[in-house]
Amino acid sequence: MPYSSAGELAREQKYVATLYERLDVLRVRTRGHLDEVLAQGATGTHQNRSERDSFADMYAQRLARLWAVEHGLCFGRLDNADGGRLYIGRIGLADDDQERMLIDWRAPVAQPFYRATPAAPMGVTRRRHLQTRGRTVTNVDDDLLDLDGLTDADRASLNGEAALLAALGEKRTGRMRDIVATIQSEQDAIIRGDLNGVLVVQGGPGTGKTVVALHRAAYLLYTYRERLERRGVLILGPNLTFLRYIEHVLPSLGETDVLLSTVGELYPGVTGTRWEPPEAAAIKGGIRMADVIGKAVRDRQRVPSAPVEIRLDKFTLKLDRQTFEAARSRAVRSRRPHNEARAVFVRHLLNTLTRQAARQLGRGMLADDDFADLREDLRTETPVRTALNRLWPYLTPQQLLIGLYTSKERMADAGLAPAECDLLLREPPRPGENWWSEADAPLLDEAAELLGEIDEGVLRAARRAEEEREEQLAYAREVLELTGMADIMDAERFAARQRADDVYLTTAERAAKDRTWAFGHVIVDEAQELSPMAWRTVMRRCPTRSMTVVGDIAQTGSAAGAASWGRVLDPYVKGRWREAGLSVNYRTPAEIMVVAADVLGLVGPGLKAPDSVRETGERPWSARVADPVTGLAPLVRREIVPDGRLAVIVPHTREAELGAALVAGVPDAVAGPGPGALDAPVCVLTVAEAKGLEFDSVIVVEPGEILRESPRGPSDLYVALTRATRRLGVIHSEPLPHALESLVLRAD
Numbered sequence: 221m222p223y224s225s226a227g228e229l230a231r232e233q234k235y236v237a238t239l240y241e242r243l244d245v246l247r248v249r250t251r252g253h254l255d256e257v258l259a260q261g262a263t264g265t266h267q268n269r270s271e272r273d274s275f276a277d278m279y280a281q282r283l284a285r286l287w288a289v290e291h292g293l294c295f296g297r298l299d300n301a302d303g304g305r306l307y308i309g310r311i312g313l314a315d316d317d318q319e320r321m322l323i324d325w326r327a328p329v330a331q332p333f334y335r336a337t338p339a340a341p342m343g344v345t346r347r348r349h350l351q352t353r354g355r356t357v358t359n360v361d362d363d364l365l366d367l368d369g370l371t372d373a374d375r376a377s378l379n380g381e382a383a384l385l386a387a388l389g390e391k392r393t394g395r396m397r398d399i400v401a402t403i404q405s406e407q408d409a410i411i412r413g414d415l416n417g418v419l420v421v422q423g424g425p426g427t428g429k430t431v432v433a434l435h436r437a438a439y440l441l442y443t444y445r446e447r448l449e450r451r452g453v454l455i456l457g458p459n460l461t462f463l464r465y466i467e468h469v470l471p472s473l474g475e476t477d478v479l480l481s482t483v484g485e486l487y488p489g490v491t492g493t494r495w496e497p498p499e500a501a502a503i504k505g506g507i508r509m510a511d512v513i514g515k516a517v518r519d520r521q522r523v524p525s526a527p528v529e530i531r532l533d534k535f536t537l538k539l540d541r542q543t544f545e546a547a548r549s550r551a552v553r554s555r556r557p558h559n560e561a562r563a564v565f566v567r568h569l570l571n572t573l574t575r576q577a578a579r580q581l582g583r584g585m586l587a588d589d590d591f592a593d594l595r596e597d598l599r600t601e602t603p604v605r606t607a608l609n610r611l612w613p614y615l616t617p618q619q620l621l622i623g624l625y626t627s628k629e630r631m632a633d634a635g636l637a638p639a640e641c642d643l644l645l646r647e648p649p650r651p652g653e654n655w656w657s658e659a660d661a662p663l664l665d666e667a668a669e670l671l672g673e674i675d676e677g678v679l680r681a682a683r684r685a686e687e688e689r690e691e692q693l694a695y696a697r698e699v700l701e702l703t704g705m706a707d708i709m710d711a712e713r714f715a716a717r718q719r720a721d722d723v724y725l726t727t728a729e730r731a732a733k734d735r736t737w738a739f740g741h742v743i744v745d746e747a748q749e750l751s752p753m754a755w756r757t758v759m760r761r762c763p764t765r766s767m768t769v770v771g772d773i774a775q776t777g778s779a780a781g782a783a784s785w786g787r788v789l790d791p792y793v794k795g796r797w798r799e800a801g802l803s804v805n806y807r808t809p810a811e812i813m814v815v816a817a818d819v820l821g822l823v824g825p826g827l828k829a830p831d832s833v834r835e836t837g838e839r840p841w842s843a844r845v846a847d848p849v850t851g852l853a854p855l856v857r858r859e860i861v862p863d864g865r866l867a868v869i870v871p872h873t874r875e876a877e878l879g880a881a882l883v884a885g886v887p888d889a890v891a892g893p894g895p896g897a898l899d900a901p902v903c904v905l906t907v908a909e910a911k912g913l914e915f916d917s918v919i920v921v922e923p924g925e926i927l928r929e930s931p932r933g934p935s936d937l938y939v940a941l942t943r944a945t946r947r948l949g950v951i952h953s954e955p956l957p958h959a960l961e962s963l964v965l966r967a968d
């Protein structure tokens with residue numbers, strides 16, 4: 221019920237102005253504290269210095285939060301039946317007497333703002349939405365919750381329509397925005413759901429799964445701060461473009477202990493972004509690969525069938541099969557990972573070699589010390605080291621997988637069928653080559669579990685780190701001299717920051733570097749895409765199984781992705797996961813969803829598309845061209861949205877040529893998912909690259925080819941059609957698939 225009388229607006233304006241005044245005061249104060257701490261200089265004990273750094277970090281973070289809430293500081297008001305009144309906003313504010321002025325949206329008392337309905341008013345008589353531009357209140361919009369006559373069924377689930385529809389109608393900026401002002405009640409129930417256990421959020425396109433997941437992260441960090449601050453929250457998204465799309469939502473909600481990552485980046489030091497055929501990715505994603513990797517490791521612990529001779533200057537030593545077998549079975553019985561079990565294997569062989577050597581030197585029984593000396597001498601002999609390394613090599617996960625993929629014989633020995641070996645066979649990496657794909661990251665992780673640490677590597681790394689420290693110290697002195705900062709920061713500390721010394725890292729930064737990090741909560745977005753091997757990796761990162769899994773089974777594009785949530789989760793949390801649904805599409809207008817629903821019919825009978833919350837009056841169109849390479853650019857130029865974003869979604873195999881044609885024919889068009897894709901007025905993407913994103917207008921090219929391109933073609937086409945917030949067009953040269961026959965023919 222709109223209620224924007226001039227008097228009401230003026231009253232709200234007055235209150236909002238006092239909130240901004242308070243915000244300004246707090247900013248000035250916090251800045252003052254920060255300056256004071258920094259001005260203390262670089263003197264004092266190490267402890268003093270690190271205390272000062274912690275304070276400086278705290279004030280800097282607080283200041284960043286105070287700046288992040290400038291836009292839409294206050295967006296709501298609750299009038300309670302007891303006469304009390306609460307203003308709801310992006311953060312909590314109190315005056316100097318600790319009287320609260322503004323309630324953080326995540327606080328329990330703010331919950332009725334999102335949940336109260338006429339049927340269950342939760343003690344609220346009126347909920348007011350405040351719309352602001354800058355610091356000016358432009359509109360107020362009320363839900364009167366105590367009026368007997370207000371029984372409209374929609375009101376029970378959908379609140380503050382005017383505010384919501386205003387938010388949905390805005391042009392897209394290429395970055396996701398927060399929705400704290402317009403969270404709907406079915407979304408709020410998910411956001412505030414219990415921290416423990418696995419919560420699955422199933423919902424069709426545009427139902428707010430991503431945005432709800434991000435708000436849930438902010439809510440959990442606020443509510444369970446102590447528990448989550450130390451361990452952090454991991455949010456997994458489908459690709460790097462998507463992470464750029466969502467990365468600003470959380471800081472604007474005031475959260476920093478969150479690591480955003482793709483599965484391809486989960487293994488530290490590797491960025492798995494190389495494209496590979498879906499069939500190859502499907503093999504690598506299958507759970508059978510856990511056995512394959514296990515066999516590949518055991519294959520590197522081979523016992524040679526013939527004896528091995530080791531020639532030294534003075535004599536020749538010989539190791540026979542029996543000795544190998546004994547050493548190997550001891551190492552295996554130790555149940556340690558490969559690199560750690562190596563010590564057991566090597567010790568046994570070295571003892572045998574030392575006894576042989578003693579005999580050959582005519583020294584018979586040796587005293588313990590002499591025996592140890594001789595063993596040490598042998599251990600450092602190059603031929604001995606070479607022989608031992610060949611028998612049981614130290615291996616990094618990368619070495620293991622490169623060794624496997626580059627040899628059909630090894631792959632076959634590890635249990636892969638000939639056709640699978642053909643698909644996975646690779647040339648070894650060239651320097652600087654982007655060799656790893658997303659599906660490799662979970663296999664590297666699996667290998668790391670089975671291989672364990674490399675002692676020698678750790679030692680070498682420590683020596684290297686010491687050398688680097690010296691170099692960085694010299695560099696730091698130079699920089700501080702040059703920048704004139706020498707008086708507020710000492711070189712030692714500056715160098716430590718450059719080294720990213722763990723003391724100075726945020727929880728998220730530390731977690732990103734550590735494969736064995738256990739997160740306090742893990743959120744998986746577009747979770748339907750994860751393969752069984754990827755789930756194994758994700759579960760390792762979350763031993764407490766406190767997770768939020770959001771996705772849509774109907775949108776599964778990856779051949780190794782999920783066909784049902786039970787199949788995915790039962791192996792880990794059978795009977796311990798719960799499912800919530802989102803049913804309203806806030807992105808895609810009804811006119812587009814009619815078309816998308818026909819395609820959903822191809823994905824599976826009986827699947828239901830979510831209901832759109834709005835109509836635009838614009839019918840989606842199709843246009844047939846003789847050749848998209850020449851016919852695309854003129855049509856795209858006509859569809860460009862002033863100050864908005866248009867995406868051209870193309871079959872994977874056509875991305876290069878169509879991208880080049882558009883870059884040549886359309887000003888400022890960008891091809892591929894690089895850093896510019898989100899900001900450009902026109903971008904060209906494949907379905908996989910457009911996953912999770914949205915644009916004002918979308919043009920899908922050659923839908924028939926998208927359908928044929930992968931075993932999950934119908935899901936891919938469904939995803940492509942549902943990326944638009946306003947307009948949709950389809951361009952094709954081959955006949956239009958039947959499911960798209962309801963498109964109107966474009967006349968021009």
Ligand SMILES: Nc1ncnc2c1ncn2[C@@H]1O[C@H](COP(=O)(O)OP(=O)(O)OP(=O)(O)O)[C@@H](O)[C@H]1O
Pocket residue numbers: 384387388397399402403404407423424425426427428429430431432772806807911912913914942
């Ligand atoms: N309560 C809300 N208020 C305002 N906007 C909303 C609300 N809920 C969702 N939206 C908007 O709807 C759009 C779709 O949301 P989101 O991307 O989270 O959906 P999704 O379910 O993850 O979609 P998909 O599965 O298609 O990727 C976004 O622009 C989001 O900001």
